[in-house]
Each structure stands twice: as C-alpha cells, then as structure tokens.
Amino acid sequence: MKDLDSLDFEPRFARLGNAFSAPIEPTALAQASMVICSTDALALLDLPASTLDDPRLLQLASGEWYWPQTTPRAMVYSGHQFGGYTPRLGDGRGLLLAEVRNSAGEHWDVHLKGAGLTPFSRSGDGRAVLRSSIREFLASEYLHTLGIATSRALCVADSQTMVWREQRETAATLIRLAPSHIRFGHFEYFYYNQKYAELEQLQAHVLSDLYPECLTADEPLAAMLSVVVKRTAETIALWQAYGFCHGVMNTDNMSILGLTFDFGPYAFLDDFKHAHICNHSDNRGRYAFNQQVAMGYWNLTALAETLTRYVAVERLQEILDGYAAIQQQAYLKAMRARLGLPDQQADDAVLIDKLLLQLDHSALDYTLFFRKLGELPAAEALAAMAPEFINQAAFAEWCDAFMARNANDLRTQAQRREQMHAVNPLYMLRNYLIQIAIEAAEDGDYAPLHKLYAVLSTPFTQQDGCAAYAERPPQWGKHLSISCSS
Numbered sequence: 001m002k003d004l005d006s007l008d009f010e011p012r013f014a015r016l017g018n019a020f021s022a023p024i025e026p027t028a029l030a031q032a033s034m035v036i037c038s039t040d041a042l043a044l045l046d047l048p049a050s051t052l053d054d055p056r057l058l059q060l061a062s063g064e065w066y067w068p069q070t071t072p073r074a075m076v077y078s079g080h081q082f083g084g085y086t087p088r089l090g091d092g093r094g095l096l097l098a099e100v101r102n103s104a105g106e107h108w109d110v111h112l113k114g115a116g117l118t119p120f121s122r123s124g125d126g127r128a129v130l131r132s133s134i135r136e137f138l139a140s141e142y143l144h145t146l147g148i149a150t151s152r153a154l155c156v157a158d159s160q161t162m163v164w165r166e167q168r169e170t171a172a173t174l175i176r177l178a179p180s181h182i183r184f185g186h187f188e189y190f191y192y193n194q195k196y197a198e199l200e201q202l203q204a205h206v207l208s209d210l211y212p213e214c215l216t217a218d219e220p221l222a223a224m225l226s227v228v229v230k231r232t233a234e235t236i237a238l239w240q241a242y243g244f245c246h247g248v249m250n251t252d253n254m255s256i257l258g259l260t261f262d263f264g265p266y267a268f269l270d271d272f273k274h275a276h277i278c279n280h281s282d283n284r285g286r287y288a289f290n291q292q293v294a295m296g297y298w299n300l301t302a303l304a305e306t307l308t309r310y311v312a313v314e315r316l317q318e319i320l321d322g323y324a325a326i327q328q329q330a331y332l333k334a335m336r337a338r339l340g341l342p343d344q345q346a347d348d349a350v351l352i353d354k355l356l357l358q359l360d361h362s363a364l365d366y367t368l369f370f371r372k373l374g375e376l377p378a379a380e381a382l383a384a385m386a387p388e389f390i391n392q393a394a395f396a397e398w399c400d401a402f403m404a405r406n407a408n409d410l411r412t413q414a415q416r417r418e419q420m421h422a423v424n425p426l427y428m429l430r431n432y433l434i435q436i437a438i439e440a441a442e443d444g445d446y447a448p449l450h451k452l453y454a455v456l457s458t459p460f461t462q463q464d465g466c467a468a469y470a471e472r473p474p475q476w477g478k479h480l481s482i483s484c485s486s
Ligand code: AMP
Pocket: 089, 090, 091, 092, 093, 094, 120, 121, 122, 123, 124, 125, 126, 127, 128, 248, 253, 262, 264, 484, 486
C-alpha cells in the first residue's frame, strides 16, 4: 500500500505535449467537504481506506492541492453532438491531474471534474454541481459492480462556491479514474483540422500505450479499430441487457477503450420501455434506449472516418460490418444468463424479443422481472407474475415456449436460483433512489447517499432491512426529468 506522497507517476498523455492539452491550474473551491469516497477506487491507486483521513485527499478533490511532480492539463477534442459536428470541445471543466502507475502495473488517469475554467470552457463556468457529481459517482461504481466496463469514481467533494444552473447550487467536484480519457472526439479533432502529424502521434500513443497487442498486426490501425469495435459492441450489449440508458452518446463521450464514459442524464430503466428517452433535451429520441446499438455503430463510423487516410475504406467497412454480430452475441449471452436458460439455441433472440415486447406492453419492472424469475421454480415464478401482464394470451404463449425451452434443464432450483441471482441484481440504481440521496446531500445529510452506495455495492445479495431499496419507484419517482445542464 502507498500514500498520497509515494505514488508512481507515468506521464503518457501529458508527454504528447501542448498540441493535445493545455497546462491549467485548478481553481480551488471554497470551504470544501468530502461527500463520498470509494475505497475500491482508492485501492486502484494502491491507496488504503485510511487515505480518507489524509486532509490532502479533500484538498486534491477541491483543487487546492495536487502533486508537485505533475502538471494538470485540459485536453482538447471535438465531436459529433446529436449528429452535428462541433469543431472544438475539450475539457471545459475537467483537468487531467496526474497519470499514475499502480503496483500491478496498471495505468490510471486521475481526472478532476469541476476544476474551474479552462481554454475549452466556451460559455460554461468550468464547474459541476453536486447532483451531477453524485450521479456520476454512483453510476460508475454501480456499473463496475454489474461487470460493465466503465470509468471509475474516486470521490465527490461539495463546497460553498455557488454556481447558477436552473437555480443557485453549490459547485462540487468528482475525481474520475480511467486507464485513458481519450475519446473518439480526440481523433476527430486532429482529423478535421487536418493536423495529420498530431493525428499520427495520437494514433501511435493509443497503439503503444492502450493497444500494444495491435502493434504487431499487418495493419495496426485496422487491428485497433477492430478492438474498439469489439469493446464498444460488448459494452453497449450489456447496457441493453441491464437497461442502462446513457443519454448523451455524442462521439466526445465515447471512450477509445469502450468504457461507459461521461455520465449526464443517464437512467436505468424502471418499467421496461424500448423507446425510453432519459435525456429531456433529446427531443427526437436520438439516444433513446432502443437507439443505443445503432448509435454505437454511428459513432464507430465517425471514428473510422478519421482513419481513412491510413486504412483502405473497404477494410474499415469490413471491420465496422462486424459490429452487429459481436453486439448481438454479447447481448444474447447476457440475456440467456439473465433468463437462466440452460443452454444456447438458435431462436433465443426471438424468445427474448417476444418477452421484451410483453414487458414493454405491460410496463413491468425490468430488474424485478428477472429477479423474481429466479426466485422460484420457473413455472411457479411465471404463474405468480402472470396477473401483471395485460395481454394474457401472448404471455401464456411465451410461457409455454419458455418452459419448453427449459425442458432439459437438469439443475436443481437451488442451483438455478443461485446462478440467476448472481447475474440479476435485486437492488438497482434507480433514478428515484438517487434523487432521494441527492436531496438529502444538498441539505448537508450524506447518510442516505452512503447507505444507498453501501446497499448497491452488493446488488446481487439480499440484505436485511433493505427491502425499500428493491422497490419499484413511487409515482413521483417514475418520470424524473434529468437535463444536460449539470
Ligand atoms: P458534456 O455534456 O458534459 O459531455 O460536455 C460537453 C462539453 O461541454 C465538454 O467539452 C465539456 O467540457 C463542456 N462543458 C460542460 N459543462 C461545462 C461547464 N459547466 N463549464 C465549462 N464547460 C462545460
């Protein structure tokens, strides 16, 4: 174990120089307080839980202090936002504070979100508010618990610095960790500005530091795109399987590592709704739940465009053409596990689609359906849930198909239940639960947030006295409107 003084730094991105990022000092927050910290994330930096007692952790989070060996940097990138190209974006309110190498040889970027103005702040104030910082903290750590690739969150700090959104709010920060903060938009920035020397420098960095296994391929950049396609397809497959709606899948929010990245108005589905739009600024539903797979492809195409000077278009297209099958395979694998199917059959996709149609039609809770299905033997579980379905005939037909499909399941119910419960969370990161925790935190009471975080950190295990956390949202909590303005 280490402490904040003994970390090893490994400047990889920083070494690319000022064409890629601007050195910027964080602007400290006034009277900061620690809101929440992930000891799991601390461990990624070899830092023990006792680091929380080191006053410099809060100073780091509030922009008052950083390591003397490092230079905080704001990255430049661009991206397609809701389909339209924005020539220059960049870290408008975040800074790459440091790049750390841990004892396992892993590289972690330490990024401070909400660190103040940068050359890329445009009309923004360089700040993040408490509610959005809490939302990102909870989502990153929860997705990780579900086994979905994501950036991580180390801690959230609040302050007495005030900012204006729809109302007056306190400025907060989040320390985010990721092996790299490079987005598809980094490639787009250099490509569309015709800065090919820098584009090639970026490619070389990504290949040697993030995808070294591609360096020996005939065409390293084509090999890199194949891996990015695969990782992106697999991550989005799991979003679909677990009902995660990202909300702002702009290319500047797409990680070159295929991580779930940049959390804004995201939502996990409560009632299953194919066409759910979680971002109330997304008028046309570009990033609706049932558009995410297609949008992943669209974004990968935008990334591939930046490689057209280096790889034949036919080759790029061939790689992109692999996306749908990888996505579908990963999705079916996850859904078979969620449904407890004992093996793999050709028409599983049809069985799954028919179920989702009924869940959507009857507005069933997506999380609880799977959990209940594993709780009792299949026939009993289905019979218990049947009254909740509106189209009784269609559901009965589906149950027959499902039971026939399970006819050669040789597991005992105890085995089946254990396997299903290991992939079907009981406790879901529901928007209304987040909202309750946020409102208390805004009043200075962090206990509900800490409790929610603790319950969600073992979401597959039923916990005593936590029944309330497994409930469907009350009426007020069903259609919370979450905006981009955070
Ligand atoms: P996001 O919607 O968080 O992905 O941000 C899109 C772009 O706007 C990025 O370049 C951000 O850095 C920038 N941005 C978002 N909020 C702010 C803010 N409050 N101040 C400055 N820049 C911001």
